[in-house]
Amino acid sequence: MTPRDVSRPLPGLLLLVVGGVLAHLLSTTVLGVNRLLLAVGLGVLLANAVGVPEWAAPGVGTHNRWLELGIVLMGARVAVDQLLSTGPLLLLLVVGFLGFSLVFVELVAREVFEVPERLGSLLAAGYSICGVSAIVAVSSGVRAKADQIAYAVATILLFDAVTLAVYPAIGRLLDLSDVVFGVWSGISMVSTGPVVAAGFAYSEQAGQWATITKLGRNVFIGVVAVLYAVYYARRDSEGSSAASWRSLWEQFPTFVLGFAAVAAVASTGVLPAGVLSLFERGYQWLFLVAFVGLGTSIEIRNLRNTGARPLLVVLASLLTVSALSLLAAVLAFG
Template identity: 50%
Template sequence: MNATNAVNTALGIGVLVLGAIGAKALGAVLPWPDPLLLAVVIGLLLGNVVGIPGRIEPGIQTHGLWLSAGIVLMGASVSLGALLDGGPIVLALVVGTVVLTVIVLEATARSVFEIREELGSLLAAGTGICGVSAIAAVAGSIDADEETIAYAAGTVLLFDAVTLALYPALGSALAVPEQVFGIWAGLSMFSTGPVVAAGFAYAEIAGQWATITKLGRNALIGLVVLVYAAYYARRGTDANAGAAALWAEFPTFVLGFLVLAVAATAGLLSAEQVQFLETTYDWLFLLAFVGLGTELRRSVFVRGGKAPVVVVLLTWAVVASVTLAVTWTLFG
């Protein structure tokens, strides 16, 4: 990276920092919403109203790095004891939800709306696993074209924006218990960033459970890529998902999260260290969500068209209703 690129990247990161400071300051004086949601709104305004110069985009794009780092550090504040208490049940819910989502969306896309197979598969991956990152992973394994990827990504990003605001409001209106809300959000929302933001906007416990549950879904990305690669290879579509490619797409920050969670549970971290890490990941999340907000641009949403939106809406309605009912019954 030359000096000019380094400066531009630093400027982009500086924009994220200023947005995070602004969100924190507003959150201190406003009773609602949570600073994380304010960070997304600030990013949304920057991306759609103010405009972001192309030369500083590389710095803005580091928001994914800050989110991953924040999730890793959050492991220090998560009790594995609590996770183990509900672990097998949550794991079963995660697997069941992914299977339900993929089946419902694929069936609806192909049988009802006659959407092209590749687009339906990308929508199923993005809806069932982890949003745009899952779309990118599966697209690489089935050799999807750029237009198809753009349609799928635009649709998922639209739902990320809507559900980020909708879930905390629904949770409050229905008086959903904090743990139930977190698991529900982790099971039925799409991308990691909005899941974490919605969870912590609702309550601290909800944020932790939302993140834990969502990480479980994210960890299934390798398996889903393999299944799709094998399916399209059998149908004569070029597939290129080798072990190295799968590892490259695997959310490796999950491992860091687990290492810190184990260390904290074993008592290897002092209370002061845990407090420092909690403060740090709070700020990292603010940086990440400012960047996330800049991605939610109207031009991206328009690309998705109507049919993909309707398919995802129907699938989300089914999955969100079922997972809320089941989760509330088990943990309420």
């Protein structure tokens, strides 16, 4: 790696930092709006009003890395004892709704809206697991065409933008508890970034529960990608695509292991209060920087080109899973 490779992302990273600082200042001194939502809004404004400058693109594109690092640091603030006491029930809800979502989207796509099979599989993986990352992960195994990938990505990004704005409003309208809101959004929203943003926009505790619940879905990305690859390889009679441990590891969101490690160490009480406070401030600022970048991925002109049928498939799935998971979260944690 050359010095040029190291320095290329710096201008864009500086732009994200400036956006995060601006969101913080506007939130605390002028608008009184949640600073994470403001950070996303600033990113959307930049992408759609003037566009991300070419010199900034490499750095802006690193926003997912800062989100992942923030999630790792957030592990220090997780109440592990509370998580362990509800862990089996939470895991049951996550796995149950993940499986239900996969099957429901596939059936609705094929039987109701007659969406091409491969596009339906992309939508199923994208909605059920972790949005665009899951679409990319399964696309090669599904053997999807470029335009199908583009439709799936655009559809998911549209619902990321809508749910990020709508979920906190619904939560406050229904006066949901922090835990219920976090679990509900973690199960039924789409991508990791919007889930974390919506959770922390609701409250600190809701943000932690939303993140933990969403990570529970994310860890299945490798398994689902391999299963789709095996299914399409066998169905197309091109031989068996063996599910290897290596392919599973390549798809696995390894930052989840960092989150678990930090949470485990923090739960022992060995970390000084000053370090815990530093970690807390660190992940809050990392989220701000990441969400400015997240906002730049929401390009309105591209969302307008999304086909109606993929949109209706995800809308039907979102409404169904959202209603059922809200009921389950209230019964389990309300």
